[in-house]
Amino acid sequence: MSEIVLDVRNLEAGYEPGVPIVRGASITVSKGEIVVVLGPNGAGKSSFIKAIAGLVPITGGTVFLDGKDITAAPAHTMVRLGLAFVPQTENIFPLMSVEDNLKVACGILERGEIPARIDEMYAAFPDLIRQRRTAAGNLSGGQRQMLAVARALIVHPKVLVLDEPSAGLSPKFVSMVFEMLAGIRKSGVTILLVEQNAKAALAIGDRAYVLVEGKDRHEGIASELWNDPVVAELYLGQRPLKAEKAPHAGEGGAA
Ligand SMILES: Nc1ncnc2c1ncn2[C@@H]1O[C@H](COP(=O)(O)OP(=O)(O)O)[C@@H](O)[C@H]1O
Numbered sequence: 001m002s003e004i005v006l007d008v009r010n011l012e013a014g015y016e017p018g019v020p021i022v023r024g025a026s027i028t029v030s031k032g033e034i035v036v037v038l039g040p041n042g043a044g045k046s047s048f049i050k051a052i053a054g055l056v057p058i059t060g061g062t063v064f065l066d067g068k069d070i071t072a073a074p075a076h077t078m079v080r081l082g083l084a085f086v087p088q089t090e091n092i093f094p095l096m097s098v099e100d101n102l103k104v105a106c107g108i109l110e111r112g113e114i115p116a117r118i119d120e121m122y123a124a125f126p127d128l129i130r131q132r133r134t135a136a137g138n139l140s141g142g143q144r145q146m147l148a149v150a151r152a153l154i155v156h157p158k159v160l161v162l163d164e165p166s167a168g169l170s171p172k173f174v175s176m177v178f179e180m181l182a183g184i185r186k187s188g189v190t191i192l193l194v195e196q197n198a199k200a201a202l203a204i205g206d207r208a209y210v211l212v213e214g215k216d217r218h219e220g221i222a223s224e225l226w227n228d229p230v231v232a233e234l235y236l237g238q239r240p241l242k243a244e245k246a247p248h249a250g251e252g253g254a255a
């Protein structure tokens with residue numbers, strides 16, 4: 001059996017007392033997996049992962065990371081606990097250079113380890129080394145997301161949690177972001193990904209959940225969900241005209 005890294009049970013969360021937005025959502029993410037959370041606009045996907053990351057008040061349920069209860073741990077402690085969250089926007093410091101963006105993300109690393117770790121990020125994301133002195137705000141949309149992800153990965157998180165990393169990008173950069181995530185997963189990183197771009201996300205994912213009205217309504221193998229009639233009804237709004245070939249499947253879970 002695969003080892004569960006992130007185990008979210010019956011999570012309830014919201015911004016105001018008495019107004020639940022996340023209403024009993026449960027998911028698991030096993031070591032080495034990419035798990036995708038899909039769902040219509042306003043379903044509570046962002047609220048769900050923000051609550052996991054300590055950014056939205058939790059009113060019920062539990063979040064376990066590597067077996068440790070991290071429910072409602074303050075957001076600033078999450079990196080140390082092993083959870084790195086990449087928000088949809090404002091995930092870099094636009095006025096700082098690429099290199100300074102990486103440096104300030106190294107907070108919990110030993111001082112002596114930092115230069116080598118930054119070099120590892122440059123090796124993994126060669127676009128960034130070419131732009132190391134560029135202000136991050138001047139990067140292309142795709143490179144910006146690359147920097148945001150590098151900033152999250154630099155501290156060796158147990159799980160990388162991303163909110164719609166492809167949102168607002170041109171098609172070329174969308175594919176760049178998904179290729180990057182597939183590559184990161186190959187290097188052994190565990191990923192929880194919220195996406196609007198269902199087809200592309202299912203193509204790189206192992207398993208997926210569909211969140212509707214703050215609750216997980218459906219779950220399945222990513223490569224099978226694209227043609228799943230329940231998903232078409234709940235989320236895609238229409239059924240594919242004919243059974244489309246499933247997108248290329250992920251590698252199939254952790255060994
Ligand atoms: N900061 C906030 N304060 C109050 N309500 C919010 C806030 N952010 C989101 N919501 C509400 O939570 C619901 C779910 O939003 P969200 O989690 O952003 O959904 P999704 O990411 O699936 O589109 C929406 O009704 C939205 O209006």
Ligand SMILES: [Mg+2]
Nearest residue numbers: 045046047164
């Ligand atoms: Mg959202």
